[in-house]
Amino acid sequence: MSPALRNNVRVFGSGERVMMFAHGYGCDQTMWRYVVPHFQDRFRIVLFDHVGAGASHIFAYSPTKYGTLDGYAQDLVEIAEELDLSDVILVGHSVSAMIGALACVKAPTRFGKLVMVGPSPRYIDDDAYRGGFSETQIAELLDFLSINYQGWAVATAPVIMGNPDRPELGIELTDSFCRADPDIAKDFARVTFMSDNREDLPRVAVPTLVLQSSEDIIAPIEVGEYVRDHIPNSQFVLLEATGHCPNLSAPDEVVRAIRAFV
Amino acid sequence: MTALNPRRDQLEDFFDNAPCGYLSIASTGEIVLANRTLATWLGHDAAALSGKRLYDVLPFTGRVYWETHLRPLLKIQGNIDGVALDFLSAAGETIPCFASAVESAGDAPTVKLAIFKAAERRQFEQSLLKARAAAQENLRSERATAELREQFIAVLGHDLRNPLAGFAGGVRLLARENLSEKGAKILPLLMGSIARMSELIDNVMDFAKARLGDGITLDRNAAEPLTPALQQVVDELTPTYPDRRIELQFAIAEPVDCDRARIAQLVSNLLGNALAHGAADQPIRMRAQTAEGFLQVSIANGGDPIPPEAMAKLFQPYFRGEVRANLQGLGLGLHIASEIAKAHGGTIVVDSSELETQFTFRMPLG
Structure with missing residues (x-):
């Protein structure tokens, strides 16, 4: 299957250079809806859903390929190859910040710059390294998520038929957001929270911007600083915004920081 | 207010x-x-x-x-x-x-x-999830058991063939001896039983193999004549029913691209059924012919018609009609026959009335 079909790729906007946005665990490409409009006048925009999320083709899922973040990174490279993109500015949120870093290592000519929003190379504490989570906590979390996904995957993505308070969202509201295949989402949670990609950080050769929320229980500040310290050519911006999704809660601040970087 | x-x-x-x-x-x-x-x-x-x-x-x-x-x-x-x-x-x-x-x-x-x-509701949901997981696990283990059973059947069938072949060889050697009148009468009956048993083993093994995913495999050969293979089927089955009349009509004028052993097995299943279920006082009519690009073999017998409710299930595995106690089989014969027909791109059609019951096998010549 074509990577563009498989990953529900959408290409729009105008400009010489390309920005590709990668959503994190728990959501889909709608994650970027408050950020993308600020760039589409001057950049070509590439949006996609990871396999298992949004409108991706879940039949393309293979537990082997997607058993590590590498499989997801491979998809980014395949999309870039199919669209014949080069020198892409890759913006990744949450786990996709790391997936993006892996893609940059795999295909350094396809990707020219990397923006990592709320990155973490490893969620579990390890000796001196503070990831923010204990092993027990992650086990408890995966357990909880697996129960919630089995029973309530549908309830977490309610279909709503319009929202007068949010006219800017338009008719797309009739669809549901951040839908995920329950079985794949369970796997993705495990792959995400068990990942350890610290050794990949020094291999990222492209200029990199690390965007860090001032309060984030998923990716604490010291983790963001760790990423900055281990990617050779990196900048670090501490946002005023709090929470794990500044691209949704403080899009203006995120847009300003990315603009200054690109 | x-x-x-x-x-x-x-x-x-x-x-x-x-x-x-x-x-x-x-x-x-x-x-x-x-x-x-x-x-x-x-x-x-x-x-x-x-x-x-x-x-x-x-x-x-x-x-x-x-x-x-x-x-x-x-x-x-x-x-x-x-x-x-x-x-x-x-x-x-x-x-x-x-x-x-x-x-x-x-x-x-x-x-x-x-x-x-939502404490109670959550408990209810969790028990639903557990029940679903348990049901899936049961299904998985049932499937595994069924597969094991079929493997066992396949192995058993294979192992039964060797002693039976020895038995058949012995009977053939005995046939050359000078036998008493009684011995000469018993021998054909034994040969008929051996043929019947070997047919049952073939059916069981084919069924197990098809279930295990191998399907019915064909060894087609259009050059060899089919008539002798069909005649042999008749010769093997008749000793068990020495009093039954079988009216044969062979008109296979064109080469048939088929697996002759398989077609013989198919015909043997149909003829065996006719002999077992047909009225003893009426002849069985078997006709094999090639015409208009098709091979057609029909076998008809008299007697009670097949009840309409049984017609739909006739070709399902383990289906047995109203059988007399001494004729109990596994109910695989018609199932295997229809699988062999399918493998040849052909069909088996059944017509049953008060007048007669007729099974017709039809396949393209090549």
Whole structure:
């Protein structure tokens, strides 16, 4: 299957250079809806859903390929190859910040710059390294998520038929957001929270911007600083915004920081 | 007093003592307002709750779920409906709840949550999930057992062939001896039984193989004549029924691209059925011919028609009609016959009336 079909790729906007946005665990490409409009006048925009999320083709899922973040990174490279993109500015949120870093290592000519929003190379504490989570906590979390996904995957993505308070969202509201295949989402949670990609950080050769929320229980500040310290050519911006999704809660601040970087 | 103009104290009472918990949170995550119902559930003072943060009343897992799923959804679509969300009491206990929430737009958006206790419902859901997991596990183990059984049948069938071949060889050697009159009568009966048994073994093995995914395999050969193979089937079966008349008509004038051993097996199954179920006082008519690009073999017998309700199941495995005690088989014969027909791109059609019951096998010549 074509990577563009498989990953529900959408290409729009105008400009010489390309920005590709990668959503994190728990959501889909709608994650970027408050950020993308600020760039589409001057950049070509590439949006996609990871396999298992949004409108991706879940039949393309293979537990082997997607058993590590590498499989997801491979998809980014395949999309870039199919669209014949080069020198892409890759913006990744949450786990996709790391997936993006892996893609940059795999295909350094396809990707020219990397923006990592709320990155973490490893969620579990390890000796001196503070990831923010204990092993027990992650086990408890995966357990909880697996129960919630089995029973309530549908309830977490309610279909709503319009929202007068949010006219800017338009008719797309009739669809549901951040839908995920329950079985794949369970796997993705495990792959995400068990990942350890610290050794990949020094291999990222492209200029990199690390965007860090001032309060984030998923990716604490010291983790963001760790990423900055281990990617050779990196900048670090501490946002005023709090929470794990500044691209949704403080899009203006995120847009300003990315603009200054690109 | 009207519903449109409630007094302030009525509103407060309605808010504080509602049958659900109310909670409103500022974008910083601070609790702005909580009603008495929720405060009681959580073991807090309502006043003490305001000023705390949402994270203070969520267990660790709930915090992560809020950050990765619920907060993004609220930001994107402005509301969430009936999601599972556990709360944390002052005593550190987890309280299973369901929550719906809306986020107001504007510069200082607040999130308003309505919270329902859901301990029993959660238990019910979990037992449903467990039941589903158990059912899936049962199905898996049943399938594994069934496969093992079929493997066992295939191996057993294979192992039975060798002693039976020895038996057949012995009987053939005996046939050359000078036998008493009684011995000469018994020998053909033995040969008939051997043929019947070997046919049963073939059927069982084919069935097991087809179930194990190998399907019916064909060794086609258009050059060899088919008539002798069919004649041999008749010769093998007749000794068991020395008194039955079989009217044969062979008109195979063209080469047939088929697996002759398989076609013989098919015909043997059909003829064996006719002999077993047909009326003993009426002849069996077997006709094999090639015409208009097809091979057609029909076998007809007299006697009671096949009941209409049995017609639909005739070719299913393990189906047995009204059988007399001494004729019990596995009910695989017609199933295997139809599988062999299918493998040759052909069909078996059955017609049954008071007059006669006729099975017709038809396949393209090549």
